[in-house]
Amino acid sequence: KEEKNLASTLRGSNHPLSRALYNELKKNDILPALDDFKEVAGKGLISRIDKEVIKVGSPSFTSSQATQEEHIETAVHVNYNQHYKGKYTFKNKYRTGVDELFERLSKDYKLHVVSGDNAGEKEHLKDLLPSGVVLKFNQQPEEKLNYIKELQSQGARVMMVGDGLNDAGALAQSDVGVSIAENVNVFTPACDGIMDASILGRMDEVITLSRKAVNIINWCFILSLFYNIIGISIALSGNLTPVMAAILMPVSSLSVVAFTTIMTNYMGRKFSNKTSQN
Known part of the structure; x- marks a missing residue:
């Protein structure tokens, strides 16, 4: 029964650890609805089922008496009706190719890893990631937000990539916020x-394509401005008749649409060819 209630509680969260644990426990019969559910950013989940209260999350949130050594583990702690029940410990497994991704990005950008997890993986990440990557652990949502504000105050343009509710404030504060989701149809923080x-x-x-898309938009503005300058010049000379104006007006819009379509398809094909070669 306790595992059933725990799995039902975890179902409402999109946090990576919650989803991972839910996938292990979902074989239990899941309740169709909870009497109450709340996700506390940076701390954990709390739900009520009948008269039973389940807390899932950090040691302090669940009243765990975790030792200093236990704090360097990646774990989800469980409290059931004000009684600490124990924890589920996770071993980190990084996505395939993440080291190559950081290596490529580090050539053009200053990279920062700002995580709410403990520093248990710090030494491993130092070996995995290229030199110069800033690593910060045990960061609460407010600390992530303030860290981005600090970078922006130094003149940096910040792109934040996050994957949970804990990152919502930082995603909103950053110049560009991108949320990573296992299932894009479930709740995702504002980004x-x-x-x-x-x-x-x-x-x-994706960043490269986005930059190229912005360039195409800028060229569209230039094309439109050039077109309108010519039209205004003809109008001021008195050679622009109403019929000619009626013809040129839609042609202006069509030319911009045509330019955008051609350039987008060209960039897309060029990108696809490059990807297939790699």
């Missing part, structure tokens, strides 16, 4: 874009 987790390894390619 500028949502990326399927399966293509995270192509983040650098």
